[in-house]
């Protein structure tokens with residue numbers, strides 16, 4: 001996965017709309033560029049960009065919460081078209097449904113999944129990026145995986161006649 | 162040998178993530194066969210991981226270009242501006258491109274190498290000022306100098322010379338007073354000049370440190386070899402006077 005795909009995948013777990021995710025990627029690169037020109041030289045670019053993206057995303061998240069602009073959690077569920085029950089099991093596994101299911105997880109779990117399962121960082125790298133002990137990352141990772149599997153199986157169950 | 166006190170969540174997370182060493186993994190697998198808790202957590206952890214992996218997306222097409230555009234519109238180091246005004250519009254590119262190129266660049270390459278490869282791939286010389294070394298004249302080899310300038314490759318100062326053949330293939334020669342880092346997966350060459358060659362991001366790279374530090378990058382390996390040969394043999398002949406191949410020495 002290229003560095004920009006990696007940042008985009010993290011941004012998609014920090015921002016609900018694709019437009020905001022794009023903005024966050026852009027801000028991440030602007031910030032990274034600024035740090036780079038001031039002499040910040042990371043050993044590995046990926047965890048470094050992930051950290052910048054996470055920090056920026058969190059500050060934007062807090063800002064948008066203050067402004068009460070948050071999308072209600074319910075919107076993250078059940079957005080798949082149910083008009084064709086036969087194809088629903090398949091549809092429920094498509095990327096859009098999965099993306100929405102990830103928004104039902106708490107933030108720490110969602111970010112852990114993004115960093116490790118989607119972006120391929122090790123749990124040690126994810127711990128550095130998130131600023132938490134590795135044990136915490138392992139717990140969040142597992143709980144997030146378990147919750148995602150539950151949400152998706154409920155999603156399929158709801159479509160059955 | 163038995164398993165230590167089990168911690169189903171963390172053990173399952175590490176196991177499913179493929180982060181256990183072989184002996185740890187074997188002992189854990191033996192334990193899981195007889196432990197319903199761990200069996201259940203591993204099983205659902207696998208399902209969840211597969212679903213998370215399936216949510217992976219590619220960055221939208223054009224995002225990279227739009228970021229380059231925004232970054233380029235920002236403040237630019239002053240020395241670059243005057244120099245850039247002299248460069249044809251088609252190749253007028255900003256110092257920032259090299260840095261962004263490095264940030265977008267190949268996984269695991271040292272910064273200067275990633276930046277150099279990005280510059281060669283995009284055929285962009287991000288001039289911050291005029292080149293310090295004279296441009297080698299490779300016209301007799303069918304190579305026209307398109308643009309040259311002083312660049313910073315992730316902090317490493319270098320001259321960059323972009324040439325193009327009549328068929329449109331391009332090659333970039335970097336010349337620096339500092340040594341270039343060795344590319345990942347490079348093959349060291351027995352040329353007695355500290356040389357190495359490598360492939361990165363679809364490009365061929367050769368590097369050496371005599372008569373001065375140089376790095377040649379192009380898609381076509383034969384073009385790389387040609388330019389290196391010209392540069393090394395040309396400069397060796399006249400190394401005492403620090404001028405380059407086929408360039409009149411006066």
Ligand SMILES: [Zn+2]
Nearest residue numbers: 167196198199
């Ligand atoms: Zn157990």
